[in-house]
Amino acid sequence: LPIYVGKAVPAGARMGAGTDVPPGKVLFKRLKEHADSIKAATNLNVEDFFCRFLVVDDIWIPLGESLIISRFTPVWNS
Template sequence: MVEPYDPLSYDNLARSVVGALIERAVGPLPPRTPFAGPGVYAIYYSGGFAAYASISSPDCTQPIYVGKADPPGGRKGVLVEEAMRAQKLYSRLREHAGSVRDAANLDVADFRCRYLVVQPVWIRLAEQFLVSHFRPIWNCVIDGFGSHVPGIGRPGTKSSAWDVLHPRESRALVGDVDEERRKILGTLRDFLTEA
């Protein structure tokens, strides 16, 4: 029996979201012009950080990170029309650009992005599709980029892998940073070898 086509199957929805994002133009991080709406995005790196050489993507085919920006008030019953007017996705990309600027060993000029404004009901699923499809290293191996975790950056709080590799003046690193960096780079090498 021939399997009937189901446009709403997980795989077909995933292809649809990935395809729609990839069709978007690539631009600077952050975008130059503010825009409204929540959605998903991909960030690309083309710089010279040695550990990222194999995923450095001047042609913007392999994202270093994908993410989402949820609309405001989702748990409070804010109307979709109202949520779509907020600049949540634009603001999220600006936050990421700020994190990169704060890093001692990264240059925001080496980063580009694509973004897709998405109806709120699809955002979480879209992000899951993108992570599963691209397996970006800042999502899958080097955690801490884009985190909104309470306590991060406070004295005594364990440093994220991202902060260990990309230290910032605003965050004190905790523990044996050199040993932690070696472990993270080893895990990254293993991940990239398996990919």
């Protein structure tokens, strides 16, 4: 079961602004931010975590995220 569901979208994407940042770089940056916060905790090991991701067109990102959150109710999303 997922403990967290999130999205990785380029800066400005929420406002419909075009971006030249490749999606892979945005995803890698977001995963690194999460890994850094896990490493900062004293009671968590980053090696105990893994991720799964789904690449979709921008229009489907909010729907996919909200459906997965409502279906699984991840503890870190509550």
